[in-house]
Amino acid sequence: MPNSDSLPQLAIQYQTLTETLHQAGDNLSAETVLETLLIRDQIAAQLVEEGVPRANLAQRISSGDQHLNEIGERVAALPSYAQWRTSLKPPETAWWWQFQPAKPSPTFTEQYDWLWTGLAITCLTISLSVVADITPRFLTGGSDAFSALAVMAQAVLTLLTTSSILTKTGQEAIRRMLNSVTIIPKRWWHELGLGASILFLVVMILFRFSLPTIALSYNDRGYDDYEQGQLTSAQYNYERALKLNPDLIVTHYNLALIYEDLNDLETAQAEYEIAMQGNLDTAYNNLARLYILQGQPDKAPPLLWQQLKKPNFNQLERSVQYNIHKNLGWARLEQGRHDEATTALNDALILEPNQAPAHCLMAQLLMAQEAETAQIETHWEACLQDADPTYPDEDMWMGLAREFYGE
16 A cells, blocks of 8 residues: 555656546557556545545646546547456446446437337337238138138237337347347347338238238138038138128128028028129029018019119020019019019010929919910929929929919
8 A cells, every 4th residue: 555655646647647648539558548547546545544635636636537537438448448347346436447438429320210110110000900900800700720820920920020129028039139140230220120010011901902802712612612502611601701801792692692592581681782782683683582582572673673774684694684584573473463474474484495483483373364274284384394492482383383283
């Protein structure tokens, strides 16, 4: 420990060395810096032992401290500084050993890190709202392999993106990953987060706009199931298609066919009405048929005449034209307007002479007109020969035919 006579000499040395270092600018001598710091340690020890120094000594020490503080960041930037501190283990009160290197000035892009983070959060907020719109469409009414995969993919993407940007743990994980990838400078990390958020948003928007295409695939699967008589599976696929795209008119029509097969005529009617809003020709015809089956024949002709008056009526499929004429004849028969019923049914028989429904209706019309038995029998025979008992109307007419023959 230096004696009391050394304090003035230490103060002079300390002031001189700090002035030298202050004037050296960035060209600091590591040896001079270490000597200065060690002398400051000695001064601190002397002050503890001797107490308050004389005014001239205090002035020298204060001047040296000021110069040392002013170059503190440059001192801390010396490669040896941290090693000296580790080796000597100075107390925390020794402020001259606690200097920190200057933080680098932010680049132009780093000045706007707050903006990039804000934009990233905005993109994520929009993305999550899109996810919230999509996910229930796949979850409602059960799930299949495709819907489960779609929901899982959305969940994973959402978790990875939001947790990495919005949570501290996620940010630390991303930092560790990026630190291992030296090709990505740290100053670009916020921009990288924004890029990931924008990419996630774009993926979600593209997926949202692909829902109508996915809905069509479900509709096609439902149609295949319907053709194979798998009504439950077909109904599931049609309903899934409508969850993804409620405006898919053809699916409303296909679903109405299933409800009609299930004898749920009210629900079938509602689906036909929706399909009719899309101007689907067969929907008009089938809805008119349901009105007649439900004892409301007056509602049928207006729908059928809308189709008959269309300029392209003659370009419709022959079977569609037949059904429109047949159903109009049926409605007129139920209304008791026999002449109009005769015209409509004759038009139907010209189009499809071997189809049973028009023959079944013509037989009933001739009976109502008290026509010759031979004429009536001709149509009842055609009705019995070709009618399909799986349709409730044709099954009913087959019963009337058997009653006519006394069976």
